[in-house]
Amino acid sequence: MRSRTLGALLVLALVSGCSLTGGNGAATGGDKVVLVTHNSFALPKPVLDEFTKNTGITIEISRRGDAGEMTNQLVLTKGNPLADAVYGIDSTYASRALGQNLLQPYKSPEAAKGAQRYAVAGGEDRLSAVDVGDVCLNIDTGFLAQRGIPEPTSLADLTDPRFKDLLVVQNPATSSPGLAFLFATVATFGEERWAEYWTKLKANGVKVASGWEESYSKDFSGSSGKGPRPLVVSYASSPSAEVGQDGKPRTKALLNGCYRQVEYAGVLNGAKNADGARKVVDFLLSDKVQSQLAEQMFVYPTREGVALPQSWQVAAPLPTKALELPAQQVDRDRERWLALWRSIVQG
Amino acid sequence: MRGTKALLGVGAVVPLLFLVVFFAWPVAAILGLGLSESGVGAVLADPQTWELVAFTLGQAAASTVVALLAGLPVAYLLARCAVRGRALVRLIVTIPFVLPTLVVGMAFRSTFGDGGVVAIVLANAFFNVAVVARTVGGLWANLDRRAEDAARALGASRWRAFTSVTLPALAPAIGSALAVVFLFCATSFGVVLVLGGSEYRTLETEIYLRTVQLLDLPGAAALSLLQLVAVVGALLVGAIARRKRETALALRSRTETARRPEGAEWIVVAAAVIVVVLLLLPVFSLISQSLSTRDGWSLAGYAALAGDAARSTLGVSGLDAALNSLRTAFDATLLAMVLGVLAAVVLSQLRRRRGRLAEAMDMALMLPLGVSAVTVGFGYLVTMDALPGDLRSSPILVPFAQALVVMPLIVRTVLPVLRAIDDRLRQAAATLGASPLRVWREVDLPFVGRSLLAAAGFGYVVALGEFGATSFLVRPDAPTLPVAISRLISRPGELNVQMAYASCVLLMIVTVAAVALIERVRVGTEALGEF
Numbered sequence: 008m009r010s011r012t013l014g015a016l017l018v019l020a021l022v023s024g025c026s027l028t029g030g031n032g033a034a035t036g037g038d039k040v041v042l043v044t045h046n047s048f049a050l051p052k053p054v055l056d057e058f059t060k061n062t063g064i065t066i067e068i069s070r071r072g073d074a075g076e077m078t079n080q081l082v083l084t085k086g087n088p089l090a091d092a093v094y095g096i097d098s099t100y101a102s103r104a105l106g107q108n109l110l111q112p113y114k115s116p117e118a119a120k121g122a123q124r125y126a127v128a129g130g131e132d133r134l135s136a137v138d139v140g141d142v143c144l145n146i147d148t149g150f151l152a153q154r155g156i157p158e159p160t161s162l163a164d165l166t167d168p169r170f171k172d173l174l175v176v177q178n179p180a181t182s183s184p185g186l187a188f189l190f191a192t193v194a195t196f197g198e199e200r201w202a203e204y205w206t207k208l209k210a211n212g213v214k215v216a217s218g219w220e221e222s223y224s225k226d227f228s229g230s231s232g233k234g235p236r237p238l239v240v241s242y243a244s245s246p247s248a249e250v251g252q253d254g255k256p257r258t259k260a261l262l263n264g265c266y267r268q269v270e271y272a273g274v275l276n277g278a279k280n281a282d283g284a285r286k287v288v289d290f291l292l293s294d295k296v297q298s299q300l301a302e303q304m305f306v307y308p309t310r311e312g313v314a315l316p317q318s319w320q321v322a323a324p325l326p327t328k329a330l331e332l333p334a335q336q337v338d339r340d341r342e343r344w345l346a347l348w349r350s351i352v353q354g
Numbered sequence: 355m356r357g358t359k360a361l362l363g364v365g366a367v368v369p370l371l372f373l374v375v376f377f378a379w380p381v382a383a384i385l386g387l388g389l390s391e392s393g394v395g396a397v398l399a400d401p402q403t404w405e406l407v408a409f410t411l412g413q414a415a416a417s418t419v420v421a422l423l424a425g426l427p428v429a430y431l432l433a434r435c436a437v438r439g440r441a442l443v444r445l446i447v448t449i450p451f452v453l454p455t456l457v458v459g460m461a462f463r464s465t466f467g468d469g470g471v472v473a474i475v476l477a478n479a480f481f482n483v484a485v486v487a488r489t490v491g492g493l494w495a496n497l498d499r500r501a502e503d504a505a506r507a508l509g510a511s512r513w514r515a516f517t518s519v520t521l522p523a524l525a526p527a528i529g530s531a532l533a534v535v536f537l538f539c540a541t542s543f544g545v546v547l548v549l550g551g552s553e554y555r556t557l558e559t560e561i562y563l564r565t566v567q568l569l570d571l572p573g574a575a576a577l578s579l580l581q582l583v584a585v586v587g588a589l590l591v592g593a594i595a596r597r598k599r600e601t602a603l604a605l606r607s608r609t610e611t612a613r614r615p616e617g618a619e620w621i622v623v624a625a626a627v628i629v630v631v632l633l634l635l636p637v638f639s640l641i642s643q644s645l646s647t648r649d650g651w652s653l654a655g656y657a658a659l660a661g662d663a664a665r666s667t668l669g670v671s672g673l674d675a676a677l678n679s680l681r682t683a684f685d686a687t688l689l690a691m692v693l694g695v696l697a698a699v700v701l702s703q704l705r706r707r708r709g710r711l712a713e714a715m716d717m718a719l720m721l722p723l724g725v726s727a728v729t730v731g732f733g734y735l736v737t738m739d740a741l742p743g744d745l746r747s748s749p750i751l752v753p754f755a756q757a758l759v760v761m762p763l764i765v766r767t768v769l770p771v772l773r774a775i776d777d778r779l780r781q782a783a784a785t786l787g788a789s790p791l792r793v794w795r796e797v798d799l800p801f802v803g804r805s806l807l808a809a810a811g812f813g814y815v816v817a818l819g820e821f822g823a824t825s826f827l828v829r830p831d832a833p834t835l836p837v838a839i840s841r842l843i844s845r846p847g848e849l850n851v852q853m854a855y856a857s858c859v860l861l862m863i864v865t866v867a868a869v870a871l872i873e874r875v876r877v878g879t880e881a882l883g884e885f
Contacts, residue, residue, distance in 0.1 A: 041747070046825070047844065051666060068830040069747050072566065079569040080735055087739050089747060178552040180563055214468070215552040220843050221460050224851050231648060231848035241846070248847030303666075305845065342568065353552055 038064040040283040041090035043275075045077050046070050048095065049303040050296065058290050064283045073183055074100055074270070082107045085276065092284035094137060094272040094291055099186060099341075101127045101134060101271060102334035110134065110273040113285050117292035121311035125269045127334055134271035137291045140306035141267055141329050142187035143260035145245050147229030147237035159238070162195050162264040165208060172212035174238040175226040180345055181217045183268075188240040189348055190337065191266035194330040205351045215352060229258035244305045247316070247323035256322035267329035270306065361790060362700055366715065369697040369761070375741075376754050377722050380733025381578075387736065388575025397576035407580055410556040413471065414540035417478035421535050422528070424479060425486025427626035432487060433494035435623060436612045443630055444873070445866050447484045448812065449637055452819035452865040454836050455481070455544025456843065457858055461636045462549060469549030477545045482535040483633060485763075488812055489534070492805045493527035493770050494520075495612070496605040512618055526596055526773065530766040533592040537585060537723035543822075557581045561726045578729050585724030589717045605774055605801055637862065644855035647848060655852030659860070664853060667845065668838050669831050672857055676864050679834040682824070683817035683868075686756035690813050693757065694764030695806065699794065701765070702772035719765055722758040727822035730755070748827070755823030760813040767809035771802050811872040815865055835861045 048070060059065050069090055071077040078100040081093060085107060096104045104110060110133040118126075118135045125136035144159070151158055156169050165174055177185030192201045214236065216222035224232040227239040229249055243265055246258045272291050274284040290296060297308035301315055307325045315323075388394065397403055431437070432444055450458070458477060459469075466473035497520070505515040521528075541558045550559070557577050564574040615623050645651050658664060659672035668675060697719055704712035722730070734755075738745040745751050775798060783793045821836040828837055835857055842854035 046841065048830075049667060049669070049841075052669060052831075070825075070830055072825075076566045079566060080732075082569060083732065084735050084739075084746070089735075180552070180567065181547065181559075217547045217551060218456075220456065221463060221548055223846060224843070225460055225464060230846065231851050233648075245846045248845070248850075349552075 038062070038280065038283050039067055040064050040092055040280050040287050041067045041069055042287055043069050043071055043077060043081065043090040043093045043095075045074050045095035046072060047304055050299060051303070054295055054299060057295070062283075062286055062290075064286060066287060075183065078104055078109075081109050081275070085109055088275045088277045090275060091278035091280045092272065092274055092287045094270070096134065096271045096273070097183070098127070098267065098269050098331070098334065099183070099190070099337055101130060102338035104273075105130045105133065105334075106338065109276060111276045111278070111281065113274045113288060115285070115289050115292055117289050117310075120292070122292055122309040125309050127269070127271065129334075130271075134273050135288055135292060136269050136309045137272045137297075138270045138300050138304065138306035138309060139267065139325060140270065140304075141243040141265040141326050142184045142191065142240065143243045143262065143265040143326065145223075145227070145229065145239050145241040145258050145260055147227065147258050149257060150228045150237035159261060160263060161261075162192060163204075165213075165238070166204065166211050168211065170211060170238065172214075173236050174208070174211070175214040175216060175222045175234075175236045176208075176240045177219055177222055178215050178217050179348055182219055184219050184240055184242065185215075186341075187266040187268055189344060190332050191264060191330050193344065194266070194332050195264060202347055202351055205348065209352055213352075242305060243326055244301070244307065244319065244323045247301075247319045248305070250318045250322050254321070256318075258322075260323065260326075262324070262326040265326040265329040267326075267331045269309070362703055365696045365700040366704075369693040369700075369719070370715070372693055372757075372761075373718060373722075377725075377730065377758055380737045381725060381729055382733075383737045384571070384729055384733040385575045385578055388571035388573075388578075391572045393570070393572030394576040394579075397573045398580075403577070403580070406555060406557055406560055406577075407584065409554065410540055410558070410581075411584060413474055413478070413546075413554075413556065414536055414542075416475045417482070417539040417542075418532055418536045420475055420479035421482040421486055421539075422532060424629045424632075425483045425531070426490065427622050428483065428487040428629050429491035429494055430622050431626035432491040433497075434499075434612055435615050435619075437615065437623065443626070445869055446630055447487050447633065448815050448869050449862050449865060450480050450633055451484050451812075452815050452861055453481075453636075453640070453858060454819070454821060454839050455542070456548060457640065457839065457854070458636055459545050459548030461639050462545075464639075466549070469551055469554075471554065473549045474546055474554065477549060478539045478542050480633065480636065481542075481545070482538055483629065484812075485535050485538070486528075486531045488808060489531040489767055489770075490524060490527045492767060492808050493774065494524060496771065496774075496801070496804075497523055497611060498606045499611045499613075526770045529592055529596045530770055533589060533720065534723065534763065534766055536588055536592075537720065540585065540588070541581075541724060541726060543727070557584075558726055562728045565726075565728045565732055574729070578726060581724065581726060582721075585721065586717065588724070589720055593713050593717065605771070640855055640858045640862075644852060644859050647852065652852075654849065655856035658849055659853045659856045663849060664838075667850070667853075668833055668841060670833065670838075672835075672838065672853070672860055675833050675835050675838040675857070676860055678828075678832045679818055679836070679861070680864065680868065682752055682756070682828070682834055683814050683820075685753035686760055686817040686820075687810060687814045689753055690757040690760035690764055690817075691806075691810055694761040694809070694813075695768060697761070698765045698768040698772055699798075701769055702775075716765075716769075720762045723762050730758070731823060749829045749832075752824055752827045753817075755827065756817045756820045759820065760816050763816060764809040764813050767812065768802055768805050771805045772798060775801050807873055807875060811869045814868055814872060818861070818865055818868070835864070 048068065055066055071080050074095050074097040078096055112132045114132055115135050122136040125139060127134055146158055148158065159165055159170060176188055179186040179189040192204055196204045214226060216226060222239055223241055224230050226234040226236050228234050228237045243260045246256045246260055249257045251257055272288050274281055274288060278284045292310060294313065297310040297313045300306050300308050301319055428447060432440060462473050462477045463469050502515050502519050505519045543558050543562060546554060546556050546559050557580060561574050561577045564570040644655050647654060661671065664671050701712050701716055734751065735746055779797050780793050783797055788796060819836060824834055825837050828834060839854050839857045842850050842857065
């Protein structure tokens with residue numbers, strides 16, 4: 008009797024062992040590069056497979072939250088890095104990544120084909136710009152037209168009473184487009200007057216959501232959620248996803264007052280496979296990947312001469328001019344700005 | 355006796371070792387990093403910190419009360435009523451637990467406008483009614499009905515018989531449920547974030563903000579310490595309240611205790627039905643959103659989820675994601691069952707010998723429910739590279755992290771039943787020459803068999819719905835359903851949103867099917883019967 012119980016326990020242990028190690032047979036053998044990236048990362052398998060075929064390198068992807076969380080995890084583990092290469096450090100966190108010495112020098116030959124235009128000052132030798140994903144106000148044009156309300160043409164317009172209770176933004180403490188929009192207001196109105204602008208926005212009934220998801224798909228009237236507000240902080244690329252059957256876009260981005268968000272890739276200090284990591288950075292800047300960025304990740308390629316999909320050309324052109332703040336200033340003042348923003352909007 | 359002691363020792367060491375390596379060590383390491391820098395004192399001295407503590411505990415207490423009031427009638431229905439559809443209700447109440455907090459938060463947000471405190475409390479309760487219904491229902495079903503009947507025969511009203519006979523007997527299970535629900539609500543993250551907007555914050559959301567976004571480790575450490583103190587305090591209150599309550603009860607098979615409701619009992623049944631209907635409202639809203647498009651009803655989301663659209667966004671189809679979910683949850687449940695049952699057996703034995711030691715171990719096992727997932731996750735980053743094979747990025751950590759949350763639930767479900775078994779039965783068996791293992795198999799197992807299955811089913815559901823640890827440990831080419839949902843819902847476009855809601859529905863279906871299957875298994879032979 009006892010032996011039967013023990014036997015059962017043994018089988019259980021074996022089964023659990025099999026199952027635990029079971030589905031984990033990642034491709035080994037050959038060269039491997041671990042690439043840390045953010046949750047929005049997506050590339051089609053054939054593109055990755057082709058890279059492996061050409062170089063013998065398998066890319067192992069490790070998604071680590073949004074750009075901020077990912078950068079902070081890299082800072083915390085810099086003594087014994089999690090990966091060989093990183094993709095997704097954005098303009099907001101570039102200064103922290105450089106200041107913490109996360110990256111080793113590498114200037115990809117591919118970077119001269121357009122990416123150099125978006126290089127971060129002081130980090131040209133370590134960070135290569137892979138994509139641009141500007142944060143812009145999105146407008147539900149049909150909603151405003153139906154009610155005879157003229158569309159806003161600048162951020163300053165948003166304090167006008169005709170837009171009372173029509174705008175939804177995200178909390179800059181918990182959302183990265185929310186933070187970019189706060190930066191956009193600082194860049195537009197300056198250190199002295201941005202707080203006053205937010206006081207007016209609040210008086211004009213701005214709604215603050217925690218994340219992009221609920222503001223865009225629940226509060227915004229231009230998405231499939233058909234919410235009550237026709238103005239939302241989102242991306243320059245979002246209108247490409249709201250093109251109707253007739254080929255006409257339902258929403259548009261306000262191209263005046265966008266905040267430039269660039270995402271960078273680089274080779275980590277202490278990488279076990281630095282050679283391979285350099286090839287992965289080249290790959291991210293190559294025509295092959297750059298032509299996938301729009302469809303896969305809703306961002307714009309940095310490489311010149313890469314065509315955008317048809318719907319993007321109609322609905323989501325890249326802003327020719329966008330607002331920017333120096334990376335050092337962002338790193339230095341971000342927490343102070345957040346505290347001030349919180350006291351204005353929540354106080 | 356020496357053999358028993360050795361067995362108990364081994365049984366205690368395995369779960370405790372697991373707890374030390376995968377919980378205490380990482381948490382201590384990340385707190386240590388924070389405490390080694392300055393800034394902890396400033397956070398503790400800030401009056402805003404104490405408002406945060408007050409709001410966190412207040413909303414958790416309110417949510418716990420609502421969950422208890424809603425859960426008790428359902429527990430009664432599940433345990434005591436021989437009515438049609440009882441099995442269905444049992445399945446339905448587990449659904450909320452598996453749903454992603456972001457999606458449910460969004461559903462509540464549509465109903466309650468801008469969210470707010472009431473919405474936060476109701477949403478927290480929505481997720482936790484199942485804990486009350488299942489934990490309390492498990493014991494209630496096996497409670498001997500004759501004591502109540504005797505009280506009634508002696509002239510007590512139904513209410514009087516309930517409060518002076520049934521309720522005291524149920525106290526250990528209620529205490530268990532309250533402790534678990536309180537910890538879940540105190541650390542609830544997605545709900546507070548979505549429904550709190552920028553106005554309401556808790557220790558949990560603030561720890562997340564400081565750790566993940568600001569990398570302010572001293573500030574996060576200060577808040578984590580407060581969270582730990584609050585959790586230990588709550589557990590102590592629970593332990594003291596339970597101390598004298600858990601006694602041997604005359605347990606009976608559930609077929610003997612369930613009967614058709616009569617008279618005023620129908621009021622309780624009606625209350626339970628209302629609760630179930632309310633639980634289903636958000637569920638139906640998710641189903642309807644998965645089917646509705648700008649141009650009317652459509653199955654487009656499901657079609658896309660099964661095919662290439664999902665493959666291009668997720669790397670896999672929705673069905674593959676469902677299989678990934680099932681497999682990961684299976685691993686976690688198996689691990690948690692082995693550890694949790696060992697711990698529960700040890701606790702039930704220790705209590706008779708060393709009461710205080712048992713209490714301390716019991717509390718240690720519960721702690722993972724009350725500590726922020728972010729603290730544990732970031733703790734892994736600074737410790738797990740010391741283990742062979744650098745586990746920091748290893749998918750093997752997923753079932754381990756999930757088991758940490760599932761194990762306490764299993765202990766809480768099984769322990770009240772184990773403790774209610776009359777020790778004289780065990781003594782009698784031992785006197786007749788049965789080995790300790792044999793005693794366990796012949797005496798304990800028949801009684802706990804059913805609650806073991808219930809615990810496994812519930813643990814499986816929790817693991818299926820787990821998102822925090824899974825999201826950054828899971829293999830990127832093998833996303834689970836909750837991970838797939840979060841990826842889909844963070845993209846613009848109608849089809850992505852529809853696929854996200856269709857994934858929620860798939861997750862519900864998978865959950866119900868898995869629980870139904872687990873609970874259909876019979877323990878051992880017919881001799882164990884309904885148990």
